[in-house]
Amino acid sequence: MQTSAKWRTPGQAELQEEDLAIDVRDVTLSLESASRDRVQILKGATLAVPRGELWMLLGPNGCGKSTLLKALAGLLDHSGGELRIAQPCSFVFQNPDHQVVMPTAGADVAFGLGRMHLPEDEVKRRVQESLEIVGMGDYTRRSVQTLSGGQKQRVAIAGALAERSQVLLLDELTTFLDEEDQIGVLEAVKNVVSMQSGVTALWVTHRLEELPFADGAAYMHDGKVVMHGNPGKIERYIGRLQKQALALR
Numbered sequence: 546m547q548t549s550a551k552w553r554t555p556g557q558a559e560l561q562e563e564d565l566a567i568d569v570r571d572v573t574l575s576l577e578s579a580s581r582d583r584v585q586i587l588k589g590a591t592l593a594v595p596r597g598e599l600w601m602l603l604g605p606n607g608c609g610k611s612t613l614l615k616a617l618a619g620l621l622d623h624s625g626g627e628l629r630i631a632q633p634c635s636f637v638f639q640n641p642d643h644q645v646v647m648p649t650a651g652a653d654v655a656f657g658l659g660r661m662h663l664p665e666d667e668v669k670r671r672v673q674e675s676l677e678i679v680g681m682g683d684y685t686r687r688s689v690q691t692l693s694g695g696q697k698q699r700v701a702i703a704g705a706l707a708e709r710s711q712v713l714l715l716d717e718l719t720t721f722l723d724e725e726d727q728i729g730v731l732e733a734v735k736n737v738v739s740m741q742s743g744v745t746a747l748w749v750t751h752r753l754e755e756l757p758f759a760d761g762a763a764y765m766h767d768g769k770v771v772m773h774g775n776p777g778k779i780e781r782y783i784g785r786l787q788k789q790a791l792a793l794r
């Protein structure tokens with residue numbers, strides 16, 4: 546893939562490419578609709594996320610946030626532009642029941658390590674260390690059936706950490722969680738990013754109250770990132786959009 550030596554985004558210091566965990570430039574992507582027409586979902590999306598930061602991705606329903614996340618995870622192919630992401634990366638879904646599959650929290654984290662053929666001691670060490678980072682260090686032997694939705698999300702994140710993921714792609718994890726669980730997951734991700742040197746997280750959300758946890762944020766509209774920068778800037782931008790919408794009523 547062709548890339549230039551430097552990548553500058555307004556409001557950010559000049560970044561070298563190696564400082565970025567996610568580098569999306571002018572990406573286009575089309576999907577087939579129910580009527581079998583091709584519909585363009587991403588229309589030139591551009592986003593740069595520095596290594597070791599937690600970024601949030603916001604925008605109205607259907608603007609393409611999940612599609613961009615899936616393209617980053619390699620689950621969808623983009624048709625144009627350039628897309629780079631540090632590897633390995635992991636996608637964590639909204640419904641943890643789709644990814645937490647083993648009977649205990651510890652077994653679930655160990656499950657993903659199976660294909661790496663690591664010595665048993667190393668597996669045990671990684672499982673315990675990863676569960677501790679997400680605040681679940683005392684839950685190694687707990688049945689996953691007894692865990693709340695947010696605790697299962699944290700086990701799924703621990704699984705990604707145990708596999709040494711460099712980037713966590715997190716798709717609306719807190720939508721169906723109560724407030725306590727929501728804060729637990731947010732704090733776990735914040736902890737991951739601050740403790741694990743170089744781990745980056747991109748967090749899709751609709752909840753403005755989550756923005757203060759982020760290091761940076763981007764706002765999408767109609768298949769493009771239309772604003773990015775520090776969380777305060779994005780909050781003010783969304784506030785202006787909301788005021789304009791109310792004035793039109």
Ligand SMILES: Nc1ncnc2c1ncn2[C@@H]1O[C@H](COP(=O)(O)OP(=O)(O)OP(=O)(O)O)[C@@H](O)[C@H]1O
Pocket residue numbers: 576577578579584586604605606607608609610611612613
């Ligand atoms: N597999 C698919 N085939 C065709 N169209 C799709 C497919 N998946 C998503 N879309 C359409 O792509 C557009 C963007 O969807 P996407 O889920 O990326 O938006 P989003 O910003 O994440 O929305 P939300 O906040 O509601 O989750 C929507 O119009 C959606 O209907």
